[in-house]
Amino acid sequence: MSKLANILKMVILLKCRGKMKIRDLAQELEINERMIRKYKDDLEQAGIYLSSTSGINGGYFIENDTSLLSFGVDKEEYKALVMAENELKDNGFIFMKEYNSALDKIAAAMEEKELDKPTTMIISSKPNVDLKSERKKYLDIQTSIVTKNKIKMSYFSLGSGVKERIVSPYSVFRYNGSWYFIGYCDLRNEIREFKISRIKEYEILQEKFERLKTFNLNNYIKSGIGIMCDDEEFKLKIKIKYPMSIKIAERIWIKNQKISYNEDNSIIFEAVTSGMEDIKNWVLGMGINAEVLEPKKLRDLIAEEINNMKNLYK
Known part of the structure; x- marks a missing residue:
């Protein structure tokens, strides 16, 4: 591993684990302890300072968060970050505290003291986790x-x-x-x-x-609707009625997708993909607005699911 890679890895370890002894860092990086001290000096020359304490619980640690890059952010870029803040918050982003802290620092550093935050509303569910x-x-x-x-x-x-x-x-x-x-x-x-x-x-x-x-x-993670894409690829062909056709055509669902438009404003959605279970759930989510034309296996799976649902609501 190169010297630069080792130094970056050392910073990552200290940021993730907190205080670490020199011998533990040396063991993780598979180098001697003298090189750890040398890396500390190299980082300080670049303006990244590591703190240290002695004793049985001593070691190196990063006391103050440091940045490797410094760059300007204009007002429009700041607004984009704020809009991202709303979406991340609604999706249960686990680093929300750090993101907000960074956003505050950016706002404080900008020349304009009064920055209007854009108002957005995102209607969605979020993870129910700690x-x-x-x-x-x-x-x-x-x-x-x-x-x-x-x-x-x-x-x-x-x-x-x-x-x-x-x-x-x-x-x-x-x-x-x-x-x-x-x-x-x-x-x-x-x-x-x-x-x-x-x-x-x-x-x-x-x-x-x-x-x-x-x-x-x-x-x-192949080109597919979901992440469970470990089965064989297949050719997908779906007819989607209006107005659902407009919503589907507005997004890229699969990288190689091809959309053909019909006179009645319906579309033919075609792609080569994998993950049949995810595709099945995606199509079912469109209800009567979508009909699978190919492959037959997917068409049969959806028909079976619809029959099961029908029996459930008898």
Whole structure:
């Protein structure tokens, strides 16, 4: 690993874990303690200062948050950040406190003291979770990704309930307002995705892992409506009636989507995708406004679901 990569990794560790002893930093970075002291000097030359305390509980830590970049923000950019603040808040963003703090600092640094905040209204649901707990899980998982430590966890899945798993975390991502991470699951012997809010208990293990060289996040999360895209790709063709056709045409749902317009203002939506279960739920959400033309398997799945719903409401 390069010197720059080690220094950045050292900053990430201190920001995520807080105070750390020199020997622990050296062990994580797989270098000697002398280099840790050298990295501290290098950071201070760049204006990033690490504090330290001595004694049995001593170590290096970042007392004041520091930025690697300094840049100006104009009034319109500030308004965009405020609008993002509203959306993040409504979606249960786990770093809302830090985001608001940064926003306040930007506002204080701007020349115009009176900044009108745009008024927006977002009607949506938000995750019903303990944000403080979710934040800690997120930071611990991110740290494990950097340090390549396995995670032992009790995880609840919709299919099999609560099971103990040992996972090598690869990447964290956000989908539909919730945080997920992707990693190699020892229980299933394959790469899986895990919703962070469904982790009941967890422990960061000392055991290290090596990330599969063949893993690529973009390839894993294929072009699809949802994230459960681990089945084979198929050709999708849907006829969507007006006015739902207008709403669908206004967004990019799948990267390779193709939309053809009919004289009655309906559209033909076509794409090559995967994740049939997610596509099924997406189509059902459009009700009588959408008809699957291809593939037949998806059409049959939707017909079966409709029959089950019909029996439920007898």
